[in-house]
Amino acid sequence: MKYLNQLALIFGICLVGDVISRYLPFTLPGSVISMLLILLLLSTSLLTERQLGESADFLLRNMTFFFIPPGVGILRYALLIQSIWWQLILVNLISLVVCFGVSSWTVVLVQRLQKALLGRSHG
Structure with a gap:
């Protein structure tokens, strides 16, 4: 219950x-x-x-079970995907690189901000 x-x-x-x-x-x-x-x-x-x-x-x-219906839904568009597969791969690769870059710069900026705040509080 x-x-x-x-x-x-x-x-x-x-x-x-x-x-x-x-x-x-x-x-x-x-x-x-x-x-x-x-x-x-x-x-x-x-x-x-x-x-x-x-x-x-x-x-x-059990989150993986929630991805089964959208995955099966994608199969309905197999012909469309076959005609633009290289564009999908290109967009995914570009977004992967951009995401990595933004994430790494975010970590660097947060670390710098933390050092600055620690320096200010100990100074």
Whole structure:
């Protein structure tokens, strides 16, 4: 029964996020709003990790099953993919390099910021 209550809480927050998303004057996915709601609830201690823990761990451990329907859906477009496969590979390679670069520069900048803040607090 504990798992059902936790799942009901998680899905309830997702439903609230979807409703909020529908009424916003700009486009923001309901899933993003739901994650922000959970962050807000956890930050304000209105929700504890223990209230979601086991069900959230179960969902994370079995996340691969959630990718099966989109993967099967892609097969419907096999002919289209065959005609533009080289463009897809090119876009993926470019975005991979850009993502690596942005991530590495983010780490470098955060490290510099941390050193500057530590130097200021000890100085």
